[in-house]
Amino acid sequence: MKNILILNGPNLNMLGQREREIYGTETLDDIQAQCMEQAKSLGFSIDFRQSNHEGELVSWIQESLGTVDGLIINAAAYTHTSVAIHDALKLLSVPIIEVHISDPKTREAFRHHSYIEPLAATVIAGQGAKGYKTALEKLYGLLD
Numbered sequence: 001m002k003n004i005l006i007l008n009g010p011n012l013n014m015l016g017q018r019e020r021e022i023y024g025t026e027t028l029d030d031i032q033a034q035c036m037e038q039a040k041s042l043g044f045s046i047d048f049r050q051s052n053h054e055g056e057l058v059s060w061i062q063e064s065l066g067t068v069d070g071l072i073i074n075a076a077a078y079t080h081t082s083v084a085i086h087d088a089l090k091l092l093s094v095p096i097i098e099v100h101i102s103d104p105k106t107r108e109a110f111r112h113h114s115y116i117e118p119l120a121a122t123v124i125a126g127q128g129a130k131g132y133k134t135a136l137e138k139l140y141g142l143l144d
């Protein structure tokens, strides 16, 4: 059984209510349920978390050291700002997949740069909530 940590950054707890024309109508609970379902068929054990606080995300990344086999992260707005999350991710030697529901590269210029991307095996963006399932499949391939 592989242990996978899925981290979600600020405002993703508001999915279903926030900018539905961009992020769709599914809630983070819906996405978590889909990931749990997918995990069963892939033989993954999933720890799915969300925080609005940069330091909490940093601490969770630090705590995952040596205990997880792969990390999926949608750092939300911190993607574009957080050197602290970038530095924490550098601690890990397991595959990291960056996920975004929308495609930040096709949106405002301030979303075009990602501090996660240089450390990610793959970036999955613009697939909506389905991107999380794609990320799990990708991780499965990488960990096989």
Ligand code: DQA
Residues within 6 Å of the ligand: 010, 011, 012, 074, 075, 076, 077, 078, 079, 099, 100, 101, 102, 103, 104, 111
């Ligand atoms: C997001 C894209 C980010 O630019 C934005 O700040 C988010 C969500 C996405 O999943 O599309 O909060 O990460």
